Amino acid sequence: MAKTIEEIDLAGKRVLVRVDFNVPLENGQITDNTRIVAALPTIEHIVGKGGKAILMSHLGRPKGERNMKYSLQPVAEELARLLNMPVSFASDCVGSEAETAVDFLSGGSVLLLENVRFHPGEEKNDATLAQSMARLGEVYVNDAFGTAHRAHASTAGVAAYVKPAVAGFLMQKELDFLGKQTANPEHPFVVILGGAKVSDKITVINRLLEKADTILIGGAMAYTFALAQGRSVGNSLSEPDKVEVARAALAKADERGVKFLLPVDNLMVDNLDFGTGTVGNTKVTPEGEDIPDGWEGVDIGPKSVALFTTAISSAKTILWNGPMGIFEIEACNKGTFAVANAVAENKEAISIVGGGDSVKAVKQAGIADKMTFISTGGGASLEFLEGKDLPGVTALDS
């Protein structure tokens, strides 16, 4: 386990914190401040202990060039509002301007540095850039779980040059829920997986087959499993080259006595325009029947919802990653929202939503506050669930 911020003395120290302030912006306005809010416990802890919080983050993909479209300046303003205290801002994350801004800090104050990705060395994990960052701090804290799967200068490289190097509260929570809770779950452990591709999630499926009591599969992924069972899926999105992989997972589930539930009915459409969010004719396949040619499966059907809801309602631990259908289109979102509600209604279970589109769905369904934990990392949460070491975590003191 990574050492944590609670274990070290922060008073009067320059505390360099890698946060994930990669927030969505429209015309310079922040449209969702979730990631800033998620970093507050760590920042408030540093301030409360009299440390000097020096925050660095990336925003968007400026590709190693200074581009004001990706400036973190609006984030400094939003952070000041949330903390209800001044937040100073340096227009570079390294060099004399950043160093001078750090020199001016007193204990209990906050400084945000400009976008680390304005430097080409960031994504290359360049040692010189990492050393320049390291000069700013006496303590390094990584609280950016969302980028912990990338070995960049600010997430991994810098930790070699600042000691102690520890995890912040958000990072700690992510490691705890996605790591400990899924490795030693309270049973029954029900895993819900959806989304587009088996190929993206097969490692996770194989790993969770060793821990879960029940795995529920929805989304287009289910159609590759249907092919593996010798069924036809019409025009549905599927991966014929992953049929063998899917078949092996089904065999492993059988061997281990894991209930592996696929949809028993599907909502299908004869036409779909993702751009306008419209569909042509819709129909539900009768239970157990295949999707005919000319039709595309776009969501799980009502009988599948009932089947999945029953499994979810008796779980003690629930992990959910990936939507049950093309939830971005209103006509195809019922299965995903029904699953979200079923998870919310099981108040006995620890419910963990693992990043990306399922987080969006849970928010759209208005039940985010009913989940025990919502991961802030998309790719990072998937890699962590796969059992991979995350460079941003292994770089920390243990």
Ligand code: AMP
């Ligand atoms: P992922 O990033 O793998 O979790 O996949 C999420 C995407 O899968 C979303 O954009 C969904 O629209 C898409 N998806 C889910 N079900 C289907 C389906 N039946 N057909 C096509 N795309 C789907």
